[in-house]
Amino acid sequence: xxxxxYKTLKDVPKEEFLVPxxxxxxxxxxxxxxxxxHKALGGDVVWVNAAGCVTxxxxxxxxPLKSSWFYIAMPSAPAGAQGIRxxxxxxxxxxxxxxxxxxxxxxxxxxxxxxxxxxxATSGAIHRGLDFFYLCVDNEAYGNTGFQASSSSPMGSGTAxxxxxxxxxxxxxxxxxxxxxxxxxxxxxxVATISPSHVIDMLRKVEKSLSFKGPKLFxxxxxxxxGWGAETSESVKLAKLAVETGIWPLKEAVYGEVxxxxxxxxxxxxxxxxxxxxxxxxxxxxxxxxSIIAEIQKQVDEYWSKVEH
Amino acid sequence: MxxxxxxxxxxxxxTTPSLLFDMTVKPxxxxxxxxxxFVNSPKEVSIEQLKKIRVIYGDLTGLALKxxxxxxxxxxxxxxxxxxxGLISLQSTLGAVEEELAELGLETDIIEKNVQLAKECYLxxxxxxxxxxxxxxxxKVVEVRYLGEKGIPDLLSVGNTALRKTGSWRVFKPIxxxxxxxxxxxxxxxxxxxxxxxxxxxxxxxxxDHCKGCxxxxxxxxxxxxxxxxxxxxx
Ligand code: SF4
Ligand code: SF4
Ligand code: SF4
Numbered sequence: 001x002x003x004x005x006y007k008t009l010k011d012v013p014k015e016e017f018l019v020p021x022x023x024x025x026x027x028x029x030x031x032x033x034x035x036x037x038h039k040a041l042g043g044d045v046v047w048v049n050a051a052g053c054v055t056x057x058x059x060x061x062x063x064p065l066k067s068s069w070f071y072i073a074m075p076s077a078p079a080g081a082q083g084i085r086x087x088x089x090x091x092x093x094x095x096x097x098x099x100x101x102x103x104x105x106x107x108x109x110x111x112x113x114x115x116x117x118x119x120x121a122t123s124g125a126i127h128r129g130l131d132f133f134y135l136c137v138d139n140e141a142y143g144n145t146g147f148q149a150s151s152s153s154p155m156g157s158g159t160a161x162x163x164x165x166x167x168x169x170x171x172x173x174x175x176x177x178x179x180x181x182x183x184x185x186x187x188x189x190x191v192a193t194i195s196p197s198h199v200i201d202m203l204r205k206v207e208k209s210l211s212f213k214g215p216k217l218f219x220x221x222x223x224x225x226x227g228w229g230a231e232t233s234e235s236v237k238l239a240k241l242a243v244e245t246g247i248w249p250l251k252e253a254v255y256g257e258v259x260x261x262x263x264x265x266x267x268x269x270x271x272x273x274x275x276x277x278x279x280x281x282x283x284x285x286x287x288x289x290x291s292i293i294a295e296i297q298k299q300v301d302e303y304w305s306k307v308e309h
Numbered sequence: 310m311x312x313x314x315x316x317x318x319x320x321x322x323x324t325t326p327s328l329l330f331d332m333t334v335k336p337x338x339x340x341x342x343x344x345x346x347f348v349n350s351p352k353e354v355s356i357e358q359l360k361k362i363r364v365i366y367g368d369l370t371g372l373a374l375k376x377x378x379x380x381x382x383x384x385x386x387x388x389x390x391x392x393x394x395g396l397i398s399l400q401s402t403l404g405a406v407e408e409e410l411a412e413l414g415l416e417t418d419i420i421e422k423n424v425q426l427a428k429e430c431y432l433x434x435x436x437x438x439x440x441x442x443x444x445x446x447x448x449k450v451v452e453v454r455y456l457g458e459k460g461i462p463d464l465l466s467v468g469n470t471a472l473r474k475t476g477s478w479r480v481f482k483p484i485x486x487x488x489x490x491x492x493x494x495x496x497x498x499x500x501x502x503x504x505x506x507x508x509x510x511x512x513x514x515x516x517x518d519h520c521k522g523c524x525x526x527x528x529x530x531x532x533x534x535x536x537x538x539x540x541x542x543x544x
Contacts, residue, residue: 020503
């Protein structure tokens with residue numbers, strides 16, 4: 001039996017690796033995820049980032065990070081991670097770098113780079129068994145450029161490119177791409193979903209992943225007050241609602257074997273989550289679009305009916 | 310709409326005083342003696358460099374709170390810009406606010422509130438007019454040393470965003486009531502900005518230099534121990 005390091009909120013590591021002063025929006029869920037994720041990873045990290053909101057976090061001459069940062073083109077973050085991993089390994093092997101100075105190589109991108117533009121490089125890196133972490137901060141659209149739809153935008157959401165119109169009253173008609181399953185199909189040692197509201201769950205998952213060599217991938221729901229159209233103060237609440245409605249299942253897969261780490265005992269109706277965000281406002285006003293809300297509920301129910309059996 | 314670099318602006322509008330001397334934004338660069346600076350601030354900002362240009366202040370945040378109930382500034386700033394230019398009528402300004410907000414799909418009562426806000430901003434700002442089109446500034450009169458005072462950040466600096474005082478973003482200020490607080494550390498954990506630290510007894514201490522006022526801490530505090538006040542200290 002392994003010892004569980006994180007039991008209560010008191011166990012959240014106190015050391016900060018991200019200092020204040022970033023230009024990210026107030027209440028940004030992605031920043032919140034990164035701050036907590038970094039605490040669990042520890043300080044010996046080199047981040048490899050592809051364009052997205054968090055890129056703005058570390059734009060020369062500023063960085064909030066006490067760790068290293070490498071920015072690379074949008075399709076190629078996992079390829080950059082390969083280069084850095086190889087360089088570190090070779091330097092250590094040649095005795096040019098003390099093994100105590102080894103770093104964890106951690107890709108961080110938004111859902112645009114993860115699900116669309118950088119998916120090919122990710123698939124390659126997982127396939128090669130690259131020893132790295134991947135954190136996708138999923139705000140379900142291209143937030144940095146004005147909230148255009150990505151393949152991670154949920155069905156029924158309004159974005160800059162999927163505005164509800166009389167022809168498309170639902171806004172986005174396409175389903176959210178299941179990145180967890182795409183990653184898992186490669187059978188890497190570790191894949192997990194996380195939420196900034198469920199902090200102990202997140203920290204435990206990072207802790208667990210540390211024992212594996214190879215690709216360790218995390219998909220983090222990242223409430224985006226700016227793009228989702230919610231109060232900045234509601235970020236954690238929204239993340240919590242996404243979990244409690246069953247829209248955002250918390251789970252992990254070790255070498256492809258899935259376990260749900262939290263099963264809501266009684267799922268809240270999806271409406272509770274949808275109606276508090278402007279990106280879904282067209283589902284409620286001027287007239288309630290019962291059929292689309294019911295469709296979203298049905299998809300969630302179907303998902304969980306397979307879990308609970 | 311044209312977008313691009315404006316090297317010698319006739320006028321510049323700044324939404325918050327902290328941006329005036331921000332080393333990456335550099336909003337004052339290229340301003341000449343006859344250009345005008347508008348700063349959204351309830352108070353004057355007394356800085357040496359600003360003496361050479363004309364500075365106008367307005368508490369747009371206060372007006373936005375009054376009319377819209379939220380610190381949403383786009384209609385207000387737009388109206389001020391229109392008025393400053395001396396080229397755009399009140400009618401066109403309000404028409405544009407209405408049209409743009411309708412395009413965003415906002416509800417009619419919210420649009421109406423924004424129109425009222427824009428109207429008051431327009432009427433309470435004085436028109437300065439654009440400077441002549443043949444104007445060729447010979448040299449920059451506003452010399453702002455964006456780097457230097459605090460040292461020049463270099464590639465190897467870590468954690469240096471702390472130089473940027475994002476506290477000025479704050480419209481509402483979270484204040485911990487120690488009598489109600491049980492030192493549960495929930496606010497500390499959820500603050501996205503790492504702006505809350507814990508003292509030796511485990512009580513939260515808010516870093517107001519950087520707290521953006523998102524109020525996640527207020528929402529998440531299980532004891533309702535974090536109250537909220539309109540921020541006025543900044544400028
Ligand atoms: S747009 Fe959204 S994800 Fe991007 S910085 Fe703002 S809150 Fe964060
Ligand atoms: S208002 Fe936001 S930034 Fe300020 S202390 Fe609270 S959670 Fe942190
Ligand atoms: S969440 Fe509330 S009770 Fe808990 S430490 Fe913060 S202020 Fe105190």
